Amino acid sequence: MAKNIRVGIIGGTGLGEAILSHTEGDRVHVETPFGPPSDTPLVAQWEGVEIVFLSRHGPGHLLNPSVVPYRANIWALKQLGVEAIIASGATGSLREDIEPGHLVICDQVIDRTFRRVSTFFDEGLVTHIEFADPFCPSLRALLSEVSKGGANTVHHAGTYVCMEGPQFSTRAESAMHRTWGGDLIGMTCMPEAKLAREAEICYALIALPTDYDCWRPLDPSRGPEDLLPEIMANLHKATENAITLIRQALGRMQGLRRSCKCGHALKLAIWSDKKRIDPAVRKRLEPLIARYFADNS
Numbered sequence: 001m002a003k004n005i006r007v008g009i010i011g012g013t014g015l016g017e018a019i020l021s022h023t024e025g026d027r028v029h030v031e032t033p034f035g036p037p038s039d040t041p042l043v044a045q046w047e048g049v050e051i052v053f054l055s056r057h058g059p060g061h062l063l064n065p066s067v068v069p070y071r072a073n074i075w076a077l078k079q080l081g082v083e084a085i086i087a088s089g090a091t092g093s094l095r096e097d098i099e100p101g102h103l104v105i106c107d108q109v110i111d112r113t114f115r116r117v118s119t120f121f122d123e124g125l126v127t128h129i130e131f132a133d134p135f136c137p138s139l140r141a142l143l144s145e146v147s148k149g150g151a152n153t154v155h156h157a158g159t160y161v162c163m164e165g166p167q168f169s170t171r172a173e174s175a176m177h178r179t180w181g182g183d184l185i186g187m188t189c190m191p192e193a194k195l196a197r198e199a200e201i202c203y204a205l206i207a208l209p210t211d212y213d214c215w216r217p218l219d220p221s222r223g224p225e226d227l228l229p230e231i232m233a234n235l236h237k238a239t240e241n242a243i244t245l246i247r248q249a250l251g252r253m254q255g256l257r258r259s260c261k262c263g264h265a266l267k268l269a270i271w272s273d274k275k276r277i278d279p280a281v282r283k284r285l286e287p288l289i290a291r292y293f294a295d296n297s
């Protein structure tokens, strides 16, 4: 009865290679109505928990943030029985006290993306899902708890501004994001978190700040050529810290039961008249909605 939660791990830059050096597993091919996921998911045991690792940008980091197949990725994880996702991604810091190399367990998002499909329900069925708290509070609390007492600095909240990219912000945009209350700037959290909620999967994000965004003047004694090695070193450090944090969290997830609302997020979200939904639409979305149609199928 004590069935363990299967945990999806979506890795940003660098995390995938690092995880593969800690564990081995099986690649499992999954078909989705949205084409193939970024990479073939890797199913493995890690810290006594079944994990499914998915590389967000695919092998060789060839998918830019606008073309990552977010829907296929979340669908594939859902198909593989994933109930909780711990995602990570490189970001810029918008705050002096969030230093490169620190970790941030994000609690809010401002979505500035504009050329990505951000829902599974774009045709023939209307849903409006609650998203006031975009990250699972239980998963966030677990990550915060296991991070306490560690050697690394972990911020327990932060607002992630998700921009379209792939170019970085202008200085004016960076200053604006700060006045909006943004703490981090990144390009991949959206629509990943929205789709996870629609798929009723718990989702938490560990942001890995690699540099200060352009709002902060560069040290004049250092040239631009110093910047990239510094960013890569910070990313490496933050990635190692994230791996430690994820391992600690997984160690606490054996036998854990979900106590949050994510698992029935669609319950009150389907606004369409169920009797008028095209059976083909229902069939297509079956893995997400089947249980809400059990009475009138």
Ligand SMILES: [Zn+2]
Pocket: 136, 137, 138, 139, 201, 202, 203, 258, 260, 261, 262, 263
């Ligand atoms: Zn949850």
